[in-house]
Amino acid sequence: MGEHVTGLPPVAPTEGATPPDRRRFVRVALIANGLAALPFLWILWFLWGPFNFFRSTTYQANFYDIQASAMLHGHLWIPKSSLGVEGFLVGGHEYTYFGLFSSLLRMPVIELFPGLANRLTAPFMLVAWLLTCLFTAMLIWRLRMMVRGGVAMGRGELLTLGLLMGTVAGGSVLLFLAAVPYTFSEDLMWSVCLSVGCILVLLGMVERPSWSRWLACVPFLIFVNQNRLTTGWGCALAGLLVAAWMWFSPKVEDGRRWALRLGALSVIAVGLGCLVNEIKFGSLFGLPIQDQVYTLTNAYRRHFLRVSGGEEGVVFLPSNLLAYLRPDALRLTSSFPFITLPAAPASSVDGVLFDRLYRTASVTASMPFLFLLAAWGVVVALGRRARGQLAAVRWIILSIGGAAAALMVWGYIAPRYLADFLPLFVLAGSLGAIDLWRRLEGSSRTTRRWWVVGLVTVAAFTIWANIGISVTPNEEWSTDQVTNYLKVQQSVANLTGVSLKDRVATGTALPLWGPADRLFIVGDCDGLYLSTGEKYGAAPTEQYQRATWLTAELGPGFHHTFSARFSPLPAGARTSVRLVTIGGQSLDLTVLSGPASEVTLVFSLRGPEGVGYGYRLAVPTNETENLSVITDTAKHSAAVTVNSELVLALPLRTGAPISASGSLDSGGVSIVNTTSLQPRPTLCESLR
Numbered sequence: 001m002g003e004h005v006t007g008l009p010p011v012a013p014t015e016g017a018t019p020p021d022r023r024r025f026v027r028v029a030l031i032a033n034g035l036a037a038l039p040f041l042w043i044l045w046f047l048w049g050p051f052n053f054f055r056s057t058t059y060q061a062n063f064y065d066i067q068a069s070a071m072l073h074g075h076l077w078i079p080k081s082s083l084g085v086e087g088f089l090v091g092g093h094e095y096t097y098f099g100l101f102s103s104l105l106r107m108p109v110i111e112l113f114p115g116l117a118n119r120l121t122a123p124f125m126l127v128a129w130l131l132t133c134l135f136t137a138m139l140i141w142r143l144r145m146m147v148r149g150g151v152a153m154g155r156g157e158l159l160t161l162g163l164l165m166g167t168v169a170g171g172s173v174l175l176f177l178a179a180v181p182y183t184f185s186e187d188l189m190w191s192v193c194l195s196v197g198c199i200l201v202l203l204g205m206v207e208r209p210s211w212s213r214w215l216a217c218v219p220f221l222i223f224v225n226q227n228r229l230t231t232g233w234g235c236a237l238a239g240l241l242v243a244a245w246m247w248f249s250p251k252v253e254d255g256r257r258w259a260l261r262l263g264a265l266s267v268i269a270v271g272l273g274c275l276v277n278e279i280k281f282g283s284l285f286g287l288p289i290q291d292q293v294y295t296l297t298n299a300y301r302r303h304f305l306r307v308s309g310g311e312e313g314v315v316f317l318p319s320n321l322l323a324y325l326r327p328d329a330l331r332l333t334s335s336f337p338f339i340t341l342p343a344a345p346a347s348s349v350d351g352v353l354f355d356r357l358y359r360t361a362s363v364t365a366s367m368p369f370l371f372l373l374a375a376w377g378v379v380v381a382l383g384r385r386a387r388g389q390l391a392a393v394r395w396i397i398l399s400i401g402g403a404a405a406a407l408m409v410w411g412y413i414a415p416r417y418l419a420d421f422l423p424l425f426v427l428a429g430s431l432g433a434i435d436l437w438r439r440l441e442g443s444s445r446t447t448r449r450w451w452v453v454g455l456v457t458v459a460a461f462t463i464w465a466n467i468g469i470s471v472t473p474n475e476e477w478s479t480d481q482v483t484n485y486l487k488v489q490q491s492v493a494n495l496t497g498v499s500l501k502d503r504v505a506t507g508t509a510l511p512l513w514g515p516a517d518r519l520f521i522v523g524d525c526d527g528l529y530l531s532t533g534e535k536y537g538a539a540p541t542e543q544y545q546r547a548t549w550l551t552a553e554l555g556p557g558f559h560h561t562f563s564a565r566f567s568p569l570p571a572g573a574r575t576s577v578r579l580v581t582i583g584g585q586s587l588d589l590t591v592l593s594g595p596a597s598e599v600t601l602v603f604s605l606r607g608p609e610g611v612g613y614g615y616r617l618a619v620p621t622n623e624t625e626n627l628s629v630i631t632d633t634a635k636h637s638a639a640v641t642v643n644s645e646l647v648l649a650l651p652l653r654t655g656a657p658i659s660a661s662g663s664l665d666s667g668g669v670s671i672v673n674t675t676s677l678q679p680r681p682t683l684c685e686s687l688r
Helices: 021-045 063-072 101-112 121-148 155-170 173-179 183-207 211-224 229-248 255-281 293-297 299-308 314-325 368-382 389-409 415-439 445-470 479-496 540-544 682-687
Strands: 088-090 093-095 504-507 519-522 527-531 549-554 559-566 574-582 585-593 598-607 610-613 617-620 625-632 637-642 645-651 658-660 664-666 669-673
Touching (some): 021 173, 088 255, 101 121, 121 155, 121 173, 121 389, 121 415, 155 173, 155 368, 155 415, 155 445, 173 445, 183 211, 183 229, 183 415, 229 389, 229 415, 314 389, 314 415, 368 389, 368 415, 368 445, 389 415, 479 549, 519 682, 527 682, 549 625, 574 625, 585 625, 585 637, 598 637, 598 645, 610 645
Parallel strands (some): 504 519
Antiparallel strands (some): 088 093, 527 549, 559 625, 559 669, 574 585, 574 658, 585 598, 598 610, 637 645, 664 669
16 A cells, blocks of 8 residues: 555555545535536426426336336336337347346335336436446545545645546536436446446555455446446456456555456356346347347338448448547537537448437547546556556556447447446546646646646536537427527527527428428428437438427417316217318327216327327316317327327328317317417517
């Protein structure tokens, strides 16, 4: 303990001591993470909508809950079709490819509070974020003590470490994950959390191995391998390489015994992950991508797999390197929030076919503060002067970096995957910051002040860039979110003298695609739409329904409202009414008898191609129910909500003319058309 790790004179042992700077460091950590919580929590709980502790996307936010329920029943297979296109059909059962970790967390919650099922994504993402903040602070402190011991911590170094913690928590890809609280984001949030925790406990073994520190490694290595494959293997490899270092290091007391224990634990952790994969998919490694429902239903995916030979390959390397590392993969605009994702999806080098390409910022452009510190940390760790414990840190950096490197051969580019770089940035960035201020110790006060100004400037840009990326539209937004966002944009534009009208196009039908932030008005403000800039040529259904365009406002031509009351029906009786006619299709309501004081509502979309039904909904009799019926021929979509609860969402196959039924009162059903009472689409009208 106290062994010098950077080539400078040895520092005094500090084990068991309470360094004078610890209290200052804790205060800075609390302030940094407290400030970072402001944008993070607003994005997670609000994001242009009302407060919702359980906020989630409409779809794909309950996969872990479904798997947890299956595990409570003693198996890993889940009900068929419960995951939509994300399920895997193997051996007559359906499985999810997501790991068991988040489902294990949910099992006791769902067992004790079944009403919380399918509502736990945002709360568990918050837990993962809080633990990431804690582990990051602990990691920085542990590494600082390993590298510099009890050397006094100056204000410049303290501020830089505070900026590092604040930027990780409130100025990184973690904000983008919070903006889309669904299974894919939670998976990556826990990946970052568990990886940083793994690094922390492995550094503990490097610093001073003991039974308590080895036991701390057990849950992290096992759980990270039950969460995400690439980071799980990266952490396990780090454990093996640290074990190898302990085996050969003469200064580690009883090093070979600890090496065997840590190496065995790393192998067991990977083995347990392989065992789960074998149970689910019949193989120790990999996924049977040909058996995924999406592959079975999407011709482009099957073509992509035939051409590329799989979802991984060196052929994807140039495109991924360009997408994730290019310094200009960010866009500055004259409209709020002024910094956002690139205007178009990532480019494919030499026409290489990809499964999917999204608008994606690079780590160099969106996280320059973390990237630059991490780059210097890698130089320090790989340098010839790195000896002793820092030599072991080198192997952890290389292993964790391998998880990010694995992303480079993946045939799918998306902004959420920037999370795979974050554990590397936390470790290498901490080392870079610590070494930077070691080198600045003998410099003048003026030099140190200029460094502080530069670091604060780059950190501020990094934080605002990630806030901007996170608060701008994505494909999961609701109409209310889009409307509120545009209203804020319009208010800011009024202050800056920038007109949103310059982004507006008009027509009778939506084009297949529009550049990011383009506004489009259909008809006489029948609909106002905002383009995300994403392309959906690989998904015909999404392209047909104009998924590129988000709905901001709908006028009375597309949005119809009804006030309904239902009388009790005799047992076995039913009655039907037609609410809206759309060309050759109609949207009907069938009322079925139910238990005492209840009837069951079934909405259906009928046309030449058949009938599509919505969810059944039981409602009380003799009470007013508010029906919202959308027949949006611009986006080819029909939707019905009853008291804001979605009960039908189907594609429209025919277009205008549209006619809505008037008021009627017959067969125990009383319906009043209240469309004329709805507010006008004022935002749309202000942009014409």
